[in-house]
Amino acid sequence: MAKKIGYMNNYVYDAFLWVFSMLVELFFREVHPRSSWKVPKKGPVLFVCAPHANQFVDPLILMRVVKKASDRRIHFLIAEKSMKRRFVGAMAGLAGSVPVGRAMDSTKPGIGKIYLPDPVNDPCLVRGVGTNFESKEFQVGGTISLPTVNNLAANTEIGEIMGPEELRLKRPFKGGVAMQQLTGRDDMTEEGRFIDGAESRKGPAPGFEGINFKIAPKMNQREVYDAVHDVLHQGGSVGIFPEGGSHDRTELLPLKAGVAIMALGTMESKPDCGLKIIPVGMNYFHAHKFRSRAVIEFGNPLEVPMELVEKYSHGGRREAIGTVLEMVRQALVSVTVQTPDYETLMLIQAVRRLYNPKGKKLPLPMVVELNRRLVQGYAKYKDDPRIIDLKKAVQAYNKRLLAVNIRDHQVQYAKKNIFMILWLLIYRTLKLMVLSIFVIPGFTLFAFVFFCGKVISIKKSREALAASSVKIQARDVMATWKLLVAMAIAPITYAFWVTIFTYWCHRNRIQGYVPQWISLKLFALVQCIVFPTITYAALRFGEVGMDIAKSLWPLMKMLSPWSNNELLSLQKRREVLTERVNNIINTLGPEMFPDFDSKRIIADPFSHSPPVSPTGAPKSDTYSFPTSPTSDGTPSKHLPRNESFKDLNNTDFFSTRPSTPKKSRSRHGSAGGFPLKAFSTLDSKDSLDEVSRKIRDGLRERGRRRSSGADGWEMGSGASTPVSEELDGSLQMTKKEK
Incomplete structure (x- = not known):
């Protein structure tokens, strides 16, 4: 009996996840889940994940995070092409994966050439030269693809076959590049719109003979949808x-x-199933590199409205599908960082660093959130002259950093005196030498694995780039092959070293250093434990060593008078850019985000007074706090809000569910450091005033201590009432009751 599609063996799934979780720990320096508490622990859930940076690592990380957060197992949809690989297919099948046929995997060159005979009035009409559209390779619902341009190939579906050399598309090709390929004309915009006067010209350019194309058959996914519906119907x-x-x-x-289609079909056949769609943002920092970092962010659950299900069932299928797709796309936009190109991404990264002038290290979720806000702001104001000028200045600064071969955070070395730089260079060099002693043994053991992973991943990425129409450098393939190569070659490498050392021990007890009472079996077993441990330790020491090694070059350049002047110039330019960036963000930020001041991630370092709300009252931000009257009527600063990095429960940027603070069992107040007697003994107005004064003095002193000694960043939430105001209000109520 054939195994059911989507069948999951829970024991195999857990064992598979346990083994590969160790690889994730090795490959990634940090994987931080954000808002994982939003995942329901029961009921049907459809995880929608993007961007898809790696076909092997993405599902593995999500499986690991979800299992840890909500103890759930996930049936992943996997390309049918990947299932044909013996080991991957067997493991994926037992782990409950559902194979999906993809048109791109069945694409092959078409015979003849095609063009658009009337691109202005009928862009869906396609005519062929030397083609046979009535052959079995062409099907209604099949896909036609054009040659790749800038690593992107336009494609669309066949709507109707009208003859051997004529067919109609369901939708026209999008973009000016595709229109130029199909007409040979250049009188249109990048969006594919004809410029003024071009509409009067009909047909392709004179002498245009058409363009080559590829064809893919229509994919029947009925079994896939049925398997998905069965899984979701079972919760x-x-x-x-x-x-x-x-x-x-x-x-x-x-x-x-x-x-x-999966979401609407599930709701159509079982309307009361309670399906939730969870958007998941896969945010990586250099995903193709070893020891990179990642933030896996879960968005708010989506529910499919029943009116869309009704429309899907009664003739409005296309409209319902389009509406749900747009819902999903908007949800994914809220948990991902998107830029139109790599240059814009580098610009956003540079602005984020300049917006954090003190260089304090933000946790990964804060970095992702700040990047997202900056991308949104740039998309809205990119045509503003101030943004255009700032963009040019930041890009020029980045080019100077590249020319000098230093990083932005290393520009701060320009502030140090020559003796401090010399001492720092000597200290870090010695530290690097000590770390190297611990790194060399592990590197020697694992060098062959690193070498093979590097060579094979580059080769596979080139093959994937040649076969893909959407990849830029095929870096998404590198991480997969580095992990697969490590899985295959690391055991062989360790077995080789264990054999070598065991034979050496058999010959002469490793020059007499191994006692005779240690058997060869025990010696081999000890090696199987020690060698991976040495490798992992070398990996961790190597991380620190690489960070130190990268900092030596700027220090050496600072010892040269010529380079010193260049770094000083860069440092001054950075200060100017920092002030410009902060001024523009503080000006445009409140226009785009109404809660900008109360929810700011990084405080304004150039502000020395609290921002003022529309009502005239001071508003709280990270460094400026509202005031409350003292007993004599003069304003005084009270306790800063407890939103520091050390108090993660009060922030909404982390993965744990926001919890309600537990009430203290202590009878002593912590604010002022003095015992607070029971209110029943306060039998006069003077006693109440004395307690109020002591509380305010204690909170004021605590605020001063925090302001002077706080190291971490702080973030105003705009959602809590100042502590002193709450206490004052409570005392006032007590007075009235008294």
Whole structure:
């Protein structure tokens, strides 16, 4: 009996996840889940994940995070092409993966050439030269693709076959590049719109003979949808990457309709199932590099409105699918960082660093959130002259950093005197030498694995780039092959070293250093434990060593008078840019984000007075706090809000569910450091005033201590009432009751 599609063996799933979680720990320096408490622990869940940066790592990380956060297992949709690989297919099948046929995997060159005979009035009409559209390779619903340009190939579906050399598309090709390919004309914009006067010209350019194309058959996914519906109807969870394939672009690819069909079909056959769609943002920092970092962010659950289900069932299928797709796309935009190109991404990264002038290290979720806000602001104000000028200045600054071969955070060395720089250089060099002693043994053991992983991943990325129409450098393939190579070659490498040392021990007890009472079996077993431990320790020491090694070059340049002047010039330029960036963000930020001041991530370092609200009252931000009257009527600063990095429960940027602070069991107040007697003994107005004064003095002193000694960043929330105001209000109520 054939195994059911989507069948999951829980024991195999957990064992598979446990083994590969160790690889994730090795490959990534940090994987931080954000808002994972939003994942329901029961009921059907459809995880919609993007961007799809890696076909192997993405599902593995999500499986690990979800299992830890909500103890759920996920049935992933996997390319049918990957299932044909013996080991991967067997493990994926036992882990409950559902194979999906992709048109891109069945694409092959078409015979003849095609063009648009009337691109202005009928862009869906396609005519062929030397073609046979009536052959079995061409099907209604099949896909036609054009040659790749700038690593992107336009494609669309066949709507009607009208003859051997004529067919009609369901939708016209998008973009000016595709229109130029199909007409040979250049009188149109990048969006594919004809410029003024060009509409009067009909047909392709004179002498244009058409363009080559590729064809893919229509994919029947009925079995896939049925398997997904069965899993969801049983209260399970399904994971899907709606972009269709992995890529290394900086923006989301168009979403495939499959995710909407799955959600609507599930609700159509079982309206009361309670399906939730969870958007998941896969935010990586150099995903193709070893020891990179990642933030996996979960968005708010989506529910499919019943009116869309009704429309899907009664003739409005296309409109319902389009609406659900747009819902999913908007949800993914809220948990991902997207830029139109790599240059814009580098610009955003540079602005984020300049917006944090004190260089305090933000946690990964804060970095992702700040990047997202900056991208949104840039998209809205990119045509503003102030933004255009700032962009040019920041890009020029980046070019100077590249020319000098230093990083932005290393410009601060220009502030140090020559003796401090010399001492720092000597100290870090000695530290690097000591770390190297611990790194060399592990590097020697694992060098062959690193070498093979590097060579094979580059080769596979080139092959993937040649076969893909969406990849830029195929970096998404590198991480997969580095992990797969490590899985295959690391055991062989360790076995080789264990054999070598065991034979050496057998010959002469390693020059007599191994006692005779240690058997060869015990010696081999000890090696199987020690060698991976040495490798992992070398890995951790190597991370620190690489960071130190990268800092030596700027220090050496500072010892040269010529380079010193260059760094001083860069440091001054950075100060000017920092002030410009902060001024523009503080000006435009409140226009785009109404809660900008109360929810700011990084305080304004150039502000020395609290911002004022529209009512004239001072508003709280990170460094400026509202005031409350003292007993004599004069304003005084009270306790800063407890929103520091050390108090993570009060922030909404982390993965744990916001919890209600527990009431203290102590009978002593912590604010002022003095015992607070029971209110029943306060039998006069003077006693109440004395307690109020002591509380305010204690809070004021505590605020001064925090302001002078706080190291971490702080973030105003705009959602809490100042502590002193709450206490004053309580005392006033007590007075009235008294």
